[in-house]
Amino acid sequence: MRLKLPDRAAFERLVASGADIAATPAASPRSSGDASPLVDVVVTGAALKTLQSQGARVVQVIARAGDGTANFRASKAAAAARTAAGLTAQKGGSRTTAAADATGADTLHFLQSYWWTSKGQTFVQVEVATTAVQDPDVEIQVQWETADGQTGTFPLQRFVDADEYQYHVALPQAVPSKPVKLVATSSLGGTATQAPKAWPGTTAPPAPSGYQQDFISAYMTPTDIQQRLRRLARQYPELVELVDLPNKTNGYRRTAVGYVGDPAAAAIVVETKAFGSAGGNGIQVKTVAGTGANRPLAATFRDRVLTITLATGADGTVVSTTDEVAAFVAAKFPTRFTAFVEDGSAGKVMPVMSPVRLDDGLTASGLSRPWQVQALRIGTHRDGSKPGVLIYSQEHAREWATPLVTLEFAERMLANAKTDAETKALLDSVDVFVLPVTNPDGANYSFNDYNFQRKNLDNFCTGAARDPKNRNRWGVDVNRNYTVGSVFDGYVGASTDCLSTVAAGTGELSEAESSNVISLAKNHSNIRYAMNVHSYGGYFMWPPGAYSLPGRITLPRPDAEQSAAFLASAKRIVGAISTTRGTVTWPSNTGPVADVLYSAAGNSADQLYYEFGIYAWDFEVGNDLWNATTQQWEGVGFQPPYDEAHAESQEYAAGLVELVRVARDDAADEPTTTRREAK
Ligand SMILES: [Zn+2]
Numbered sequence: 134m135r136l137k138l139p140d141r142a143a144f145e146r147l148v149a150s151g152a153d154i155a156a157t158p159a160a161s162p163r164s165s166g167d168a169s170p171l172v173d174v175v176v177t178g179a180a181l182k183t184l185q186s187q188g189a190r191v192v193q194v195i196a197r198a199g200d201g202t203a204n205f206r207a208s209k210a211a212a213a214a215r216t217a218a219g220l221t222a223q224k225g226g227s228r229t230t231a232a233a234d235a236t237g238a239d240t241l242h243f244l245q246s247y248w249w250t251s252k253g254q255t256f257v258q259v260e261v262a263t264t265a266v267q268d269p270d271v272e273i274q275v276q277w278e279t280a281d282g283q284t285g286t287f288p289l290q291r292f293v294d295a296d297e298y299q300y301h302v303a304l305p306q307a308v309p310s311k312p313v314k315l316v317a318t319s320s321l322g323g324t325a326t327q328a329p330k331a332w333p334g335t336t337a338p339p340a341p342s343g344y345q346q347d348f349i350s351a352y353m354t355p356t357d358i359q360q361r362l363r364r365l366a367r368q369y370p371e372l373v374e375l376v377d378l379p380n381k382t383n384g385y386r387r388t389a390v391g392y393v394g395d396p397a398a399a400a401i402v403v404e405t406k407a408f409g410s411a412g413g414n415g416i417q418v419k420t421v422a423g424t425g426a427n428r429p430l431a432a433t434f435r436d437r438v439l440t441i442t443l444a445t446g447a448d449g450t451v452v453s454t455t456d457e458v459a460a461f462v463a464a465k466f467p468t469r470f471t472a473f474v475e476d477g478s479a480g481k482v483m484p485v486m487s488p489v490r491l492d493d494g495l496t497a498s499g500l501s502r503p504w505q506v507q508a509l510r511i512g513t514h515r516d517g518s519k520p521g522v523l524i525y526s527q528e529h530a531r532e533w534a535t536p537l538v539t540l541e542f543a544e545r546m547l548a549n550a551k552t553d554a555e556t557k558a559l560l561d562s563v564d565v566f567v568l569p570v571t572n573p574d575g576a577n578y579s580f581n582d583y584n585f586q587r588k589n590l591d592n593f594c595t596g597a598a599r600d601p602k603n604r605n606r607w608g609v610d611v612n613r614n615y616t617v618g619s620v621f622d623g624y625v626g627a628s629t630d631c632l633s634t635v636a637a638g639t640g641e642l643s644e645a646e647s648s649n650v651i652s653l654a655k656n657h658s659n660i661r662y663a664m665n666v667h668s669y670g671g672y673f674m675w676p677p678g679a680y681s682l683p684g685r686i687t688l689p690r691p692d693a694e695q696s697a698a699f700l701a702s703a704k705r706i707v708g709a710i711s712t713t714r715g716t717v718t719w720p721s722n723t724g725p726v727a728d729v730l731y732s733a734a735g736n737s738a739d740q741l742y743y744e745f746g747i748y749a750w751d752f753e754v755g756n757d758l759w760n761a762t763t764q765q766w767e768g769v770g771f772q773p774p775y776d777e778a779h780a781e782s783q784e785y786a787a788g789l790v791e792l793v794r795v796a797r798d799d800a801a802d803e804p805t806t807t808r809r810e811a812k
Pocket residue numbers: 528529532667668
């Protein structure tokens with residue numbers, strides 16, 4: 134859902150509650166008037182009702198549970214039909230402490246002002262800072278003027294993050310043609326004037342005739358992708374090799390579990406120690422009353438049936454409580470079972486139950502093995518002598534478009550190497566690592582069980598949090614499990630709660646998935662550039678990606694030279710993305726993660742940048758689409774109808790090709806494979 138919240142405090146409550154926030158379109162400002170924070174959030178019906186009762190308003194239903202499955206099936210069916218037919222400026226650091234002057238007037242500064250044209254519609258976007266940083270009621274209006282004298286105005290909203298005033302900003306505004314002059318006016322009397330610049334102001338070289346592209350025909354599961362990687366390795370042996378990453382994942386596997394009793398009245402949860410696929414599934418549990426008076430609590434496990442004989446009192450009736458039964462089972466069968474009391478059942482007498490079957494709740498039992506994660510290494514010289522580029526996707530399971538982007542990129546590089554001189558030259562000078570599915574177990578769960586799954590399948594909950602009603606909330610957020618600026622170091626935007634959507638795990642690099650990404654950086658010291666591909670929202674970001682509170686202290690900001698390099702490269706890559714279908718990543722969504730999206734403690738790009746000295750970027754593919762009828766921006770979601778995902782794969786693959794050109798050009802300026810000094 135895209136929600137409009139009543140105020141900034143509501144947004145901060147939402148974050149603090151551990152809500153599953155997917156995007157924050159154009160920051161999340163608090164302001165007077167009707168300008169209120171927008172947020173894309175994954176919510177249950179009950180949670181939505183609560184939010185609505187607190188003043189939230191639904192702006193857009195982006196996707197419903199199950200939509201992903203329908204879009205997946207439709208994409209596969211369409212692919213099959215085609216086959217059958219025989220077709221083959223640094224932000225956030227600009228805060229100023231100057232107060233309004235004695236007369237009460239403030240001073241305004243344009244931090245950014247840009248215009249661009251996308252699909253025939255021209256837009257303008259600005260960020261303006263007032264010196265009256267403490268005054269929450271300052272209102273700023275911007276008047277635009279085109280070359281032929283048309284004018285119009287729009288309001289900005291005050292953007293505060295972690296109690297620190299950042300600037301005033303608005304969503305990109307549709308204007309009739311290129312604006313030549315912008316005048317910002319504050320309610321305190323300050324004004325500023327600027328001629329906006331073209332954004333991003335760069336275009337990529339056009340693809341040469343005969344350039345091959347469009348290698349994606351449907352959404353792809355981890356199994357589909359594994360087959361594609363093997364095929365590419367067979368087809369282009371001189372240019373590519375498969376790299377087995379050192380850490381197998383736990384696998385698409387869970388323990389078997391069941392409620393013994395009535396969860397609404399009195400019940401315990403019994404869970405096998407073994408995975409369901411390794412014998413846990415199908416084990417049965419039953420309770421029987423002891424025969425006669427004063428019988429002790431007892432249990433046997435025979436022929437895959439756990440029989441619990443409940444204790445009786447002097448009058449022969451059952452006296453065992455849920456707590457006693459759960460503790461007894463766990464103590465008597467420590468290698469076979471664990472058990473705990475269902476919420477609300479503590480102290481109640483355990484009911485007599487006919488056999489209950491334990492189950493892992495997974496629908497795709499054929500996928501149960503630990504997963505060998507694989508990357509492609511692409512280049513003419515794969516010996517560490519050329520600068521390396523690491524491109525990885527689907528850390529988050531539900532982001533189905535992201536491996537399509539990285540696979541399309543990989544196949545473009547391989548297929549065109551023989552026929553396109555520039556592609557050949559790129560592969561002669563750069564060593565590219567492509568890891569399409571970082572989190573295959575979570576991806577399998579997302580495709581087969583719960584399409585909004587974000588995390589991996591490693592359940593580190595203990596006790597009652599292992600209740601199967603929480604099954605869609607278990608797992609570790611792979612992109613919060615890294616070592617720099619982590620929640621364990623006191624940074625914001627991750628959680629040690631195992632049920633949180635941004636659960637960081639039991640410790641830094643506790644997970645196979647994150648350890649695999651770092652192993653690539655560690656084992657290949659020539660890697661100097663990295664791109665972490667996520668969805669959705671249309672962002673282009675770099676470090677710092679986290680801050681600590683109080684005071685919103687970010688990880689160290691890149692120095693002026695590196696900040697300039699990040700921004701200059703970003704403009705080239707944003708320009709290349711725009712050539713496919715005119716998608717322009719907004720200036721307000723281009724910059725450090727901590728400034729343009731949110732604080733993400735323990736994310737991978739921060740470790741790659743600060744520990745290894747790698748220029749580490751993040752994409753959020755899937756830009757908002759402009760609805761000309763409603764004059765609104767609309768979110769695309771994690772699993773859009775396939776045509777949209779396909780378009781994202783094509784445009785962002787072009788961006789990745791431009792990233793490789795950036796690496797090539799940078800290395801030509803500085804012919805060494807040594808990384809920059811890590812911060
Ligand atoms: Zn993500």
